[in-house]
Amino acid sequence: MSSKEDLYKDNHQTGSLLDDMDMSNKNLQSIGVELLPLHTEGTVHAKRIGGVFRQAKNLVMIAWLAFFLSPYLTWNGEQAILFDIANGKFHMFWITILPQDIWVLAMLLLFAALALAAVTAIAGRAWCGYACFQTVWQDAFTWLEEKFEGQPNKRAKLDAAPWSFNKIKIKLPKWLSWAFIAFMTGFSFVAYFVPVHDLWARLFAFQWSLTETSIVLSLAGATFFFAGILREQTCMGFCPYSRIQGAMIDTETVVPTYDIDRGEPRGRLKRAKPGVEVPVLGDCIDCNLCVAVCPTGVDIRKGQQFGCITCGLCIDACDSVMVKLKKPKGLIRYASLAEFAGKPFVAFVKRPRVIVYTSIMSLAAAVIVWGLLSMSPIDVKVLHERAPLFVLMSDGTIQNKYYIKVVNKTENEIKAKISVEGISDLTFVVDKVLFVPAGDVGSAQLLVRVPEKDLKKTDIPLVIKVTDEAQGITSEYDSNFISPKKR
Amino acid sequence: MAHKNPWPDEGNTGHIWDEDLRELDNPPPLWWMLSFYAGFVSIIFYTLYYPSIPLADGHTKGLSGWTQVSEYHESVKELNNWRERKFAWQEEQMSALSVEEILKDDELRTYAVKTSKMLFGDYCAACHGASGQGNPNFPVLVDDDWLWGGKVSQIVTSITTGRIGYMPARGLMGNLTDSEISEVAGYVLALSKGKGEEPAVAAGKAVFAKGMCIACHGPKGKPFAPAGAANLTDKIWRFSADKDDIIRTITYGVNVKKNGVLIAHTRSGVMPSFKERLPNAEVNIKRLAVYVHELGGGL
Numbered sequence: 001m002s003s004k005e006d007l008y009k010d011n012h013q014t015g016s017l018l019d020d021m022d023m024s025n026k027n028l029q030s031i032g033v034e035l036l037p038l039h040t041e042g043t044v045h046a047k048r049i050g051g052v053f054r055q056a057k058n059l060v061m062i063a064w065l066a067f068f069l070s071p072y073l074t075w076n077g078e079q080a081i082l083f084d085i086a087n088g089k090f091h092m093f094w095i096t097i098l099p100q101d102i103w104v105l106a107m108l109l110l111f112a113a114l115a116l117a118a119v120t121a122i123a124g125r126a127w128c129g130y131a132c133f134q135t136v137w138q139d140a141f142t143w144l145e146e147k148f149e150g151q152p153n154k155r156a157k158l159d160a161a162p163w164s165f166n167k168i169k170i171k172l173p174k175w176l177s178w179a180f181i182a183f184m185t186g187f188s189f190v191a192y193f194v195p196v197h198d199l200w201a202r203l204f205a206f207q208w209s210l211t212e213t214s215i216v217l218s219l220a221g222a223t224f225f226f227a228g229i230l231r232e233q234t235c236m237g238f239c240p241y242s243r244i245q246g247a248m249i250d251t252e253t254v255v256p257t258y259d260i261d262r263g264e265p266r267g268r269l270k271r272a273k274p275g276v277e278v279p280v281l282g283d284c285i286d287c288n289l290c291v292a293v294c295p296t297g298v299d300i301r302k303g304q305q306f307g308c309i310t311c312g313l314c315i316d317a318c319d320s321v322m323v324k325l326k327k328p329k330g331l332i333r334y335a336s337l338a339e340f341a342g343k344p345f346v347a348f349v350k351r352p353r354v355i356v357y358t359s360i361m362s363l364a365a366a367v368i369v370w371g372l373l374s375m376s377p378i379d380v381k382v383l384h385e386r387a388p389l390f391v392l393m394s395d396g397t398i399q400n401k402y403y404i405k406v407v408n409k410t411e412n413e414i415k416a417k418i419s420v421e422g423i424s425d426l427t428f429v430v431d432k433v434l435f436v437p438a439g440d441v442g443s444a445q446l447l448v449r450v451p452e453k454d455l456k457k458t459d460i461p462l463v464i465k466v467t468d469e470a471q472g473i474t475s476e477y478d479s480n481f482i483s484p485k486k487r
Numbered sequence: 488m489a490h491k492n493p494w495p496d497e498g499n500t501g502h503i504w505d506e507d508l509r510e511l512d513n514p515p516p517l518w519w520m521l522s523f524y525a526g527f528v529s530i531i532f533y534t535l536y537y538p539s540i541p542l543a544d545g546h547t548k549g550l551s552g553w554t555q556v557s558e559y560h561e562s563v564k565e566l567n568n569w570r571e572r573k574f575a576w577q578e579e580q581m582s583a584l585s586v587e588e589i590l591k592d593d594e595l596r597t598y599a600v601k602t603s604k605m606l607f608g609d610y611c612a613a614c615h616g617a618s619g620q621g622n623p624n625f626p627v628l629v630d631d632d633w634l635w636g637g638k639v640s641q642i643v644t645s646i647t648t649g650r651i652g653y654m655p656a657r658g659l660m661g662n663l664t665d666s667e668i669s670e671v672a673g674y675v676l677a678l679s680k681g682k683g684e685e686p687a688v689a690a691g692k693a694v695f696a697k698g699m700c701i702a703c704h705g706p707k708g709k710p711f712a713p714a715g716a717a718n719l720t721d722k723i724w725r726f727s728a729d730k731d732d733i734i735r736t737i738t739y740g741v742n743v744k745k746n747g748v749l750i751a752h753t754r755s756g757v758m759p760s761f762k763e764r765l766p767n768a769e770v771n772i773k774r775l776a777v778y779v780h781e782l783g784g785g786l
Binding site for chain 2: 385387388391392393395396399445447
């Protein structure tokens with residue numbers, strides 16, 4: 001019988017991670033769980049200061065105005081970008097995409113997903129830091145907050161104050177302006193699916209459908225809640241992309257990083273007093289400005305961390321301080337872990353991730369271009385009747401039946417003439433010239449008869465041609481003619 | 488489990504194993520508990536409101552009186568009402584116009600074809616096949632050979648009144664011998680191949696005349712008018728192109744009865760009248776006639 005002590009004896013032979021751990025104290029850190037620095041003391045009230053990255057963020061924010069304005073663009077008298085779900089037509093300027101061409105959209109999504117991956121591999125969470133609607137809307141909301149409620153310390157004080165009529169009076173304009181942006185966000189989203197002028201007109205006539213009302217209001221509510229109240233916690237706790245992106249970063253990826261070698265030991269500058277030895281300090285003066293400006297409330301000096309959305313605002317802050325101190329900029333800068341480890345810079349084109357991501361991206365882009373160029377204005381599908389595959393007619397000819405579907409993707413009615421080629425003596429009966437209204441589907445039944453003597457094989461290829469002479473459109477479909485085995 | 492509790496103030500439950508492994512009393516958040524209790528309330532509501540508890544002979548009916556099948560029937564009713572409104576014009580035309588007029592009108596013909604598929608599946612497919620391709624000993628509807636005529640009006644008559652074929656056993660007089668039948672079967676086979684005038688089948692041709700086959704099938708093997716008799720000059724066989732099968736047909740006839748009962752081996756070929764069988768027969772017969780006509784062999 002082995003004693004209990006033997007069972008739990010650390011014999012250093014298991015090769016397990018546990019071998020090297022101090023098991024005497026069971027707190028999280030000592031068993032390998034890294035406690036990530038997270039801002040947990042209520043709302044983050046970040047300081048806004050100018051700088052290169054601030055300007056970049058502002059530019060991206062301005063670009064997002066396109067989201068609100070695009071629905072008002074017109075093309076040939078119609079709304080330029082309109083995803084008309086009821087009629088199954090997606091209009092984008094001169095392109096109309098019907099549901100059967102939706103794979104183009106899938107390619108677009110693939111392209112966008114891989115672009116996100118490629119950018120992340122190179123420059124970290126650039127999407128999160130600059131372009132994500134969560135970041136941008138939050139940025140706009142806090143900008144408004146500052147306009148109405150003042151600097152961060154004033155806002156923190158206001159937050160801490162008990163609810164009173166005065167507090168509500170200060171906060172109300174902010175809430176109203178947030179609500180307005182939130183409403184316009186929901187409204188503009190729906191305006192991509194419902195003609196925008198119609199939506200406005202019916203708003204004031206109180207004629208929105210339940211779907212429209214609920215989508216606009218729930219999106220508005222979500223915008224208000226996520227950008228106004230939840231803020232950076234959305235990125236920390238809700239957003240799957242931010243977690244995925246963290247996993248796509250490697251040691252070559254450049255992200256805002258604090259230069260520990262240069263900055264440490266940090267400390268406040270002190271005037272040298274006679275007789276007191278001045279400690280040798282790094283460039284970091286521990287002014288905490290990088291923390292004060294951070295919209296997610298992290299301390300970048302603790303290293304790469306999951307709260308960091310790599311927006312670069314701490315770089316702006318630190319650089320402004322370095323300039324005042326007449327020290328070189330870049331104590332916090334875009335840098336990779338490899339750089340600090342003294343490894344040489346690897347060119348983008350030599351990084352496997354970048355190569356794989358960009359090659360998939362260019363493949364998707366090529367398929368999109370090919371798809372848009374080769375998309376025929378009509379779509380022809382031919383179904384061969386299967387029961388029966390063939391019919392013996394009284395004079396011994398064999399008849400096959402086909403169902404033809406013609407999708408008209410043009411803006412005009414087409415008069416489709418159907419013809420059949422492939423066997424010398426065939427005759428065909430098709431019941432009409434097919435009139436297909438713009439954006440509609442027409443169907444016709446086609447009977448093809450081939451005399452017995454021409455049936456050398458049981459399966460002969462046929463080409464079914466659909467032509468619209470007025471518009472000069474031709475589309476072909478390869479089918480086959482089936483006949484019984486000769487006995 | 489240890490009985491002494493060295494950590495009395497940390498809020499543990501007093502359950503301690505292995506000296507220091509202990510269960511803390513951390514209640515879930517309030518919102519979680521509230522939704523947990525709300526779950527109980529909704530279970531009670533559902534149990535009372537909807538059919539829920541199985542009993543020996545059925546189940547509790549619930550306060551709402553809701554059942555799945557009644558909801559289904561309501562949906563079907565709603566759909567039918569919608570159809571009635573949406574296709575009111577077409578239905579009106581279908582009953583007002585003659586079947587020929589319907590066939591001529593592109594839109595109505597398409598409408599008739601598209602609304603017939605289920606009717607055909609319910610009432611016709613059992614014998615004629617799901618697409619009219621026929622079944623052994625049941626007529627093919629997709630070819631252009633029609634015993635009773637392939638014009639749409641004739642198809643209407645066939646559906647309305649039904650058709651009962653009749654072919655006497657051993658010729659019209661019933662006097663053909665087995666060898667004569669074999670000869671005439673050979674002649675009929677040759678006729679279908681266009682070789683009816685060849686000397687090899689001259690004897691069979693004589694039997695064809697003697698057995699009065701010409702009375703129905705016509706002097707050249709082709710009936711003067713479609714009245715149920717097969718056209719023997721074409722490639723299509725009502726029963727089979729096999730010589731033994733032809734001999735059986737000639738020997739025992741079609742629908743031959745003795746004392747009101749079908750004799751053994753006689754061919755059976757009866758199409759019932761659908762006037763009483765079809766719902767809304769007046770319109771639906773027209774609809775089906777157009778559908779059958781458009782299957783691929785209508786004349």
